[in-house]
Amino acid sequence: MAAASPLLIASNGDSLREAFGKALTEVASEIQSVVVLDADIAGGTGVHHFRKAYPDRFFQFGIAEQNMMAAAGGMAATGLIPVVTTFAVFCLRALEQARLSIAYANRNVKIVASHPGLDVGPDGGSAQSLEDLAAFRAIPGMTVISPADAEEMRQATRAVLKFDGPVYMRTGRSPSVHIFGPGHRFEIGKGQILREGSDVSLVACGVEVSRALDAAGILARDGISARVINMPTIKPIDQELLVAASVETGCIVTAEDHNIFGGLGGAVSEAIVQSAPCPIEFIGVRDVFGQSGEPGELAEHYQLTGPFIADAARRAIARKKAIRK
Amino acid sequence: MNANAHLHRLTANFANNSSLVEHLTQRASVIRRLAISAIYHAGSGHPGGSLSCADLLSTLYGAELNIDPALPLATDRNRFVLSKGHGAPALYSAWAAYGHIPKSEALALRKIGRKAQGHPHVLDFPLAETSTGSLGQGFSTAIGMALGLRHQKISARVYTMLGDGELQEGEVWEGAMSAGHFGLSNLCAIIDYNKLQSDDRNQNIMALEPLAQKWRAFGWHAVEIQGHDISAILASFDEARSIAARPTVVIAHTVKGKGVAYMEDQPLWHGSVKLSREQTEAALASLATSSEDVKEMLDGSR
Numbered sequence: 334m335a336a337a338s339p340l341l342i343a344s345n346g347d348s349l350r351e352a353f354g355k356a357l358t359e360v361a362s363e364i365q366s367v368v369v370l371d372a373d374i375a376g377g378t379g380v381h382h383f384r385k386a387y388p389d390r391f392f393q394f395g396i397a398e399q400n401m402m403a404a405a406g407g408m409a410a411t412g413l414i415p416v417v418t419t420f421a422v423f424c425l426r427a428l429e430q431a432r433l434s435i436a437y438a439n440r441n442v443k444i445v446a447s448h449p450g451l452d453v454g455p456d457g458g459s460a461q462s463l464e465d466l467a468a469f470r471a472i473p474g475m476t477v478i479s480p481a482d483a484e485e486m487r488q489a490t491r492a493v494l495k496f497d498g499p500v501y502m503r504t505g506r507s508p509s510v511h512i513f514g515p516g517h518r519f520e521i522g523k524g525q526i527l528r529e530g531s532d533v534s535l536v537a538c539g540v541e542v543s544r545a546l547d548a549a550g551i552l553a554r555d556g557i558s559a560r561v562i563n564m565p566t567i568k569p570i571d572q573e574l575l576v577a578a579s580v581e582t583g584c585i586v587t588a589e590d591h592n593i594f595g596g597l598g599g600a601v602s603e604a605i606v607q608s609a610p611c612p613i614e615f616i617g618v619r620d621v622f623g624q625s626g627e628p629g630e631l632a633e634h635y636q637l638t639g640p641f642i643a644d645a646a647r648r649a650i651a652r653k654k655a656i657r658k
Numbered sequence: 659m660n661a662n663a664h665l666h667r668l669t670a671n672f673a674n675n676s677s678l679v680e681h682l683t684q685r686a687s688v689i690r691r692l693a694i695s696a697i698y699h700a701g702s703g704h705p706g707g708s709l710s711c712a713d714l715l716s717t718l719y720g721a722e723l724n725i726d727p728a729l730p731l732a733t734d735r736n737r738f739v740l741s742k743g744h745g746a747p748a749l750y751s752a753w754a755a756y757g758h759i760p761k762s763e764a765l766a767l768r769k770i771g772r773k774a775q776g777h778p779h780v781l782d783f784p785l786a787e788t789s790t791g792s793l794g795q796g797f798s799t800a801i802g803m804a805l806g807l808r809h810q811k812i813s814a815r816v817y818t819m820l821g822d823g824e825l826q827e828g829e830v831w832e833g834a835m836s837a838g839h840f841g842l843s844n845l846c847a848i849i850d851y852n853k854l855q856s857d858d859r860n861q862n863i864m865a866l867e868p869l870a871q872k873w874r875a876f877g878w879h880a881v882e883i884q885g886h887d888i889s890a891i892l893a894s895f896d897e898a899r900s901i902a903a904r905p906t907v908v909i910a911h912t913v914k915g916k917g918v919a920y921m922e923d924q925p926l927w928h929g930s931v932k933l934s935r936e937q938t939e940a941a942l943a944s945l946a947t948s949s950e951d952v953k954e955m956l957d958g959s960r
Contacts, residue, residue, distance in 0.1 A: 394836055395832075395836065397835070399828070400829055400832035400836055403794075403795045403802065404801050404833070406799050406802060407799035407805070408802040409806075410788060410802070410803055411807050415802075433789055433795050437781075438789045438799075
């Protein structure tokens, strides 16, 4: 079993997009073939740092995401490593370009999506991408990543730029909760146990990781021992870690800022159902569109916060006990 | 490649321009015969738009792209992207006609386990340069290639062919705007303007005219030619190479089904159709194929 990652819980760190933009700029000094494609929202995605440092490697495509996405495939065909950046919801707009011109052609393109899920907040339902993990996960060959905090974002940015193959990675708009210290080690395809536990496993990605840790604290006060697993790579998912969680804790709760269908919850279910099935409860937006509101308010409204994860854990444990009777 | 190098190659290989045109015309006929045979054997495929672009493809692969068969993926190679991916039978046939792939590969169209898929896939054929079939995407990818080559100071050119119906995709105009904005003089788009699309004439589905003005308004140099006139095609490529700071679009007026009398200008022959043996024989006959060739195309080993 993997050792628990060193944690450093604090609030109001860099947003994930800022952490991404800074890390991208740093790695780009080492890898000259990294270029950035933007659709008129460099300030929103964090790539303004890169633009300032490397104006000649920054390509402005205007508000035309379909052309930008397919052009990234063409740039990669000439040996460059294009980083395509826009809001997550506009990555969905260019999904078919990502499918054909990037994934099907096996191009080394990194699609980095800011403003995922309810994290967009006041822009409302039209802007809140609650389907992107499912959509990109369904594309063969596409690696899908959603880091939890700024430190993990920095490491993930470096890792995806050194990885050869198409990647879809979520960043985030809100100030992130500090979870990891510099001792954390992000690796594509690997999850980590953040807190040991034996009664239930809480598997989370992105903004839900800190909420899962909150839930474990709530459960501990009731004498329930919850294992918390950070699962930053949704595809390929860390099957070994999940099977161990299923066998050792007997039930699982997944938590994601995404529709409960097709994202992390789907990936976790698929991973364990064939070899070590157990009761699973899903925390996420329950197949509805979002609405305007502050991200924290929306997380409460759509029942994505720690207390709701804790309730889901109790349901999962009850189901486990019912089966074992 | 510059214009002088091009002229040098022409004079090196051919006594004069008319012998080059004769060569390209003869190979265009090979492309047409192979494409029709492949579609017959496949039981489906798009004959109309394969025949309409055969002269353009023959001129590209025979005189313009200059792909070195020994180094087909050289960094500084000229690239061609068939954005109208349903023209795949003609593309595979063009490769076969110029010796880049065996004829048997081109004829094994749409067959399980074979490379010649219904639409070109770069992982099956690196010479496809990218994978196409969803209209508009090959054009955007070609733009990315031209931009990437220019960024790396590689003096290769990128050519891409679009269908006329394809121009109804919004992505094409996103791409046209960006290529004009970026001033991609190393990019040449060719429109196989055969006036027909899947269901009907362009003008009845979604009108395209005034087409040249649209491209000029997006910052392109536009040339209109008769797309079955090999000399005009050669001249349009020469002209494209001479244009600085702007991409060039060659609007090639073509006839859908060109070369097969019963298919010419008939929307019926756009779609993925099954050719009967009789229809195929008639098509090959009208493509001036010898009776021995007809037999080989219909029954030969694949």
